[in-house]
Amino acid sequence: MKRSFLSIVRKELIHIFRDKQSLFMVLTMPLLMLLLYGYAITLDMKAIDIIIADHSAGPESRELIRHIEATDFFKVSVYRGGVAHIGELFQNREAQCILEIPRDYGESIRTGIPVQLQLSIDASDPNAANFIQNYVSRVATLSFAGYKGLFTVEPRVFYNPDMRSAPFFIPGLIALILLLICALLTSIAIVREKESGTMEQLLVSPVKPVQIILGKVLPYTFLGFFDGLMILIVGSLLFDVPIQGSVLLIMAMMLIYVVTGLSLGMLVSTVAKTQAVAMLAAITMTVLPSMLMSGFIFPISSMPEIFQLVSRIIPATYFIEIIRGIVLKGNDLHNLYKPASILLGLDAVLIALSIRAFKIRLE
Amino acid sequence: MSVEVQGLTKNFGDFAAVDHVSFSVEKGEIFGFLGANGAGKTTTIRMLCGLLEPSEGTGTVAGFDINRQYSKIKHRIGYMSQKFSLYNDLTAWENIEFYGGIYGLKDKEIQERSRELFAIIGLEELKNKLTSSIPMGWKQRLALCASLLHDPEIIFLDEPTSGVDPLSRRNFWKLIYQLSDMGKTVFVTTHYMDEAEYCHRLSIMKQGRIIEMDNPRSLKEKYQVKTMQDVFLASVRGEAK
Structure with missing residues (x-):
């Protein structure tokens, strides 16, 4: 046996x-x-093409752009002046998202008035769109050094802190x-x-x-x-x-x-x-x-x-x-x-x- | 009696590969099975070895019922299939060790048994060669040796000499005689008619039935011919006199 x-x-x-x-x-x-x-x-994203249309062109907006450029998440192209045909840029895959910084950006930051940035995202890949949205908000928040809202959420990330x-x-x-x-x-x-x-x-x-x-x-x-x-x-x-x-x-x-x-x-x-x-x-x-x-x-x-x-x-x-x-x-x-x-x-x-x-x- | 079957039948669907055959083989006998390809020789052997379940019929092999006690039969029989079935990537000795092992033999027993068998068969110098590199004639002997390790009473050889040169075939038959002298029953199929002459008794199969069964001399007398070749041809054509 x-x-x-x-x-x-x-x-x-x-x-x-x-x-x-x-x-x-x-x-x-x-x-x-x-x-x-x-x-x-991998779902980690790198080198997302972003076009930043900087209408304000002041030291504050340049500061913001520097923050965005500092991550390897985005590949930045800066446009002075406006972007006319957002749809066309997306169609030609020239960018996956377009961030527009308004003319009064610098002034608003200096005086502490809430300011709105326009972010257009190509969401044909919804997963990527989600990432882009989160990432831009995070970077933007970082550069609003003095600005504080009514309350903030302080996330604690367990097990995979860098996600x-x-x-x-x-x-x-x-x-x-x-x-x-x-x-x-x-x-x-x-x-x-x-x-x-x-x-x-x-x-x-x-x-x-x-x-x-x-x-x-x-x-x-x-x-x-x-x-x-x-x-x-x-x-x-x-x-x-x-x-x-x-x-x-x-x-x-x-x-x-x-x-x-x-x-x-x-x-x-x-x-x-x-x-x-x-x-x-x-x-x-x-x-x-x-x-x-x-x-x-x-x-x-x-x-x-x-x-x-x-x-x-x-x-x-x-x-x-x-x-x-x-x-x-x-x-x-x-x-x-x-x-x-x-x-x-x-x-x-x-x-x-x-x-x-x-x-x-x-x- | 070593083997005894009555009405043994194997159907594959509508086709009766073996159709109600009955025969008995005595201890020590060399019993030959002749027939064209597809006559039912291999199917008969496979039923006797427990490889195929008979569709009908009864019988005993080594005293055990072929329908119910085939696990007991397995210890008593040796089998060499038509297709060469040793492992080509193992050495001759490793094959021997393996086949001895699956029959539950201890290493020492395998060594003693194979020493005896190697002496008879003459395999000693091939021991450590890879089986794939051994010439066909020697491979057949090695396969025979592997099927004899557990000292079976009955040995089933299914076309053991197909594809082997005439000299090796003759040597192989010398071995078969030696086995018979040792009291072992040898059940052998072949389509070489010269080999048929060597059998003590043989049966000729055609389309699943046994059409002749006797010793070679009587068969030749019956058909009034000189060779088994002629016996075979005449019997298959249905020219009995």
């Missing part, structure tokens, strides 16, 4: 380490994806990549033997499905875990994402999650007829739902109810909750036992399903 299991583990380890090409792929692909997606997916998107996206990205890699690793594990004919030899032997499935999952667990650790370290250092909580806890959770991905791939492999189909199925089942419905980018709470239900069977949903909790908020196990136990449950269900789906006879 135990011997057959160990023989399979040993054999799979030989497969893994002897196929240098695949091993190289398995180790570099997640890094490559991390770099690619890590730099591409950068990297600490939000990188943990999610790690969850996404890890699930894909793990599912891919095992997706061909069974179907490969069906194709090569070695499965027949396994099936005439007394070895049991549970030994085959677990014997194949175990060696890939090391590999998947190593991959996970690698992208966690690289992601954290490269994208400057400090880990607030316990790294050991992340590792423990990662182990559970790696098994989820592997057993998902295993299930695919027991059902699929060819390696190509298995790999395609593994990619489709992991990437798309995890990207869209796990809360990786879009908050689950704002999805239609049916999608919210779907999100609950996506493993990435739970691991994203876990890893963001630990990385950003310093959560400990006490805060995370719920998603952690759901992941454990998923592991058990997926492995049980794979064992059940494993056919001990040919068709």
Whole structure:
């Protein structure tokens, strides 16, 4: 019983380490994806084209423009005099927003009279429009040194004080990549033997499905875990994402999650007829739902109810909750036992399903 | 009796790949299965090994019921499939270790068993070679060796010599005789007619049915021909005299 299991583990380890090409792929692909997606997916904005029409042209308005120029958020072009055709500027993508400083700006500042600046925003990208609005107001408020309203709101920002998107996206990205890699690793594990004919030899032997499935999952667990650790370290250092909580806890959770991905791939492999189909199925089942419905980018709470239900069977949903909790908020196990136990449950269900789906006879 | 089946049938949809065949094989016998491609030889073997579920029929292999006790049968039989089924990226020895291991043999047992088998088969110097780099004839022997590690009573060989040169084929048959001398039952399919001559007894299959079953000499006498080749052709064409 135990011997057959160990023989399979040993054999799979030989497969893994002897196929240098695949091993190289398995180790570099997640890094490559991390770099690619890590730099591409960001909501941080930079170099927004702003046209400032300065009608007042005094020291006060120049002070304001200096403040705006000082951030890397805007790329400023200053127009002396008016802008006639705002619509045309937007149509030609010459600017995403236009700020007009009125003629009496300097005077109003000096005398303490409230002054209005006109900000026109191209809101075809509503998200960007929102950012621009907030940003201009913030910069403007800064330069109104003496001006104070009746009351002010003093925000205190928790967990991500600079409100950068990297600490939000990188943990999610790690969850996404890890699930894909793990599912891919095992997706061909069974179907490969069906194709090569070695499965027949396994099936005439007394070895049991549970030994085959677990014997194949175990060696890939090391590999998947190593991959996970690698992208966690690289992601954290490269994208400057400090880990607030316990790294050991992340590792423990990662182990559970790696098994989820592997057993998902295993299930695919027991059902699929060819390696190509298995790999395609593994990619489709992991990437798309995890990207869209796990809360990786879009908050689950704002999805239609049916999608919210779907999100609950996506493993990435739970691991994203876990890893963001630990990385950003310093959560400990006490805060995370719920998603952690759901992941454990998923592991058990997926492995049980794979064992059940494993056919001990040919068709 | 090593193998005994009555009315064994396998249907794939409407098509009867094996159609009510009955036969029995004695201990130590080399029993040959002849037939054109698609005659039902492989399907019959697969049912006997527990790889396929019979649609109909009863029988025993090594004294166990083929419909109910196939997990017990697995310990008693060795099987070499038509398709070469060793791992090409493992060395010869690693393959041996693996197949011994999944039958629950201890490392020491595998070493002792394989020493005996290697001595017979002559594989010693190939031990550490990658299986993909071993010539076909030797691969077949290695596969045979792998299927013999757990000391099975009955060995099923499904076209073991296809794609092997004549000299290697002859050597392989010497091995089969040695196994028979050791008291093992050998159940072998082939479409090489010269090999058919080596069998103690053989059956000829056509379209899922057994149309002839006897020893080579009687069959040749029956058809009044000199070679098994002629027996085969005559029987398949239905020219019994």
